[in-house]
Amino acid sequence: MNTIELIKMLRIETGASIALCNKALKESKNDLNKAYELLKTWGVERAQKKQGTEATDGVVESYIHHNKRMGALLTLHCQTDFVAKNEEFRNLAREIAMQIASMAPKTSEELLKQAYIRDSKKTIESLIQ
Missing domain, CATH: 3.30.479.20 (Elongation factor Ts, dimerisation domain)
Structure with missing residues (x-):
């Protein structure tokens, strides 16, 4: 599968941005499972950062x-x-x-x-x- 197809798959499955999906694939050397794990980790980190912000x-x-x-x-x-x-x-x-x-x-x-x-x-x- 080419990189564009992998990015599409990640984006559909996770809802992450194209840029984040691309970054995860690059860091995981196009390993889809590792990319999922990276996105999950980054998502948790982002959620923790935003936890203190107010929803106005x-x-x-x-x-x-x-x-x-x-x-x-x-x-x-x-x-x-x-x-x-x-x-x-x-x-x-x-x-x-x-x-x-x-x-x-x-x-x-x-x-x-x-x-x-x-x-x-x-x-x-x-x-x-």
């Missing part, structure tokens, strides 16, 4: 069931307006609002541990990550 941007999303008997209003925060305006982020907010309306979790911790209603193999926590 975000969206408010609502979901009303078609029978009008249940609904949810959600505020989902992020660190930049660039992310808040992203369609993928807005879709995530919609999906979480629908999950809340359907499953009525009592706490955010309970919500994160719930199986995602569209795919029971995933949790809401894994959906967010």
Whole structure:
């Protein structure tokens, strides 16, 4: 497989930037498994750096069931307006609002541990990550 195909695979699987995927492949000498591990390590390091930063941007999303008997209003925060305006982020907010309306979790911790209603193999926590 050529480098471009490997970068595409890494990007699809991890969601990492093209530059990071390329860097990981170069450092791993095009070993896909090692590149995955590098990206995972770098992701954890980046997450730890960002842990102290405040999420001041975000969206408010609502979901009303078609029978009008249940609904949810959600505020989902992020660190930049660039992310808040992203369609993928807005879709995530919609999906979480629908999950809340359907499953009525009592706490955010309970919500994160719930199986995602569209795919029971995933949790809401894994959906967010």
